[in-house]
Amino acid sequence: MAAIESQALVASVVQLADDHLILGHRLSEWCGHAPMLEEDLSMPNMALDLIGQARNLYSYAAELEGNNRSEDDLAYLRTDREYRNCLLVERPNTDFAHAMLRQLYFAAFMQPYWQAVLDGKDSVLRGVAGKAIKEVGYHIRHAGEWVVRLGDGTDESARRMNAAVDALHPYTEELFVVDADRQYCIDNNVLPDPQSVRTLWQDTINAVFSQALIEVPEVTYPLVGGREGRHTEDFGFLLADLQYMQRTYPGAQW
């Protein structure tokens, strides 16, 4: 593989991995704090799905990079600006409505995206996709059912769900942002164009929102920046938590 293509692929795979690691971490913060026992299991379940996908992607990126960095180095030992996750996945938990909506937004994007990865020429990514599709399909179902029940629930649950939509919807546009590295992978049929799944994403969101009695807002000012390493203030606190162990006990393993 040409060096330039390899570098573009590494960057794109790390970007994908970052989305999964950071959202997985946000979900894991619910462990022991979920509103009911059943959710206290299901949210970490989903977190483990995402972190598992992140591991596969980081390992692959590390192998492609060939720089003796491990998946742990990539996950835990970069600075905030080196993470390229979209801002959506780092948004704070706030409340259960925010967490379920954020999950729905991301899963509704990743399911068709992984599906399209299966048509690409990278066999490792196809392998990751094959496993992830089933996991993320459940995330859509789980989060989607909650969005419906909260949106079409009590006055208070509807108020919170609508507040979550107002807060998070402007971040969804970044799911479709393509940088130069991703474009290179798209042109070489290694990764699909996020734009190609926009309609499917929108269909899923529309279907859930119409059941949840939520109007799909118009985004006049998309909130982006994570793909370029410009993160929100909350991200530093997240990383402090996430990286604490590796920073304090370098090379720690279990």
Place this chain on the structure above:
Amino acid sequence: MPLWEVFIRPRTGLNHKHVGSLHAADAQMAVQAARDVYTRREEGNSIWVVRAEQIVASDPDLAAENFDPAGDKVYRHPSFYDIPDEVGHM
């Protein structure tokens, strides 16, 4: 939130077996919660949930009347037949 009883079938061909209970707002959420709570370690491939209040149980006070009479009727067990080897496990 209503209580649901959860039944899991460990493998195709076996029966659903009671594994526990959980709280959920409705049937669909109960199936999803059962999946999350009771099948995390590959316990099965099928889930039933039943509203706990829908289960009709025998009266524990009538246990002696109900079950003791069967105690001395050993001839009801089909264990007095010679089963040919080729039949295998029954």
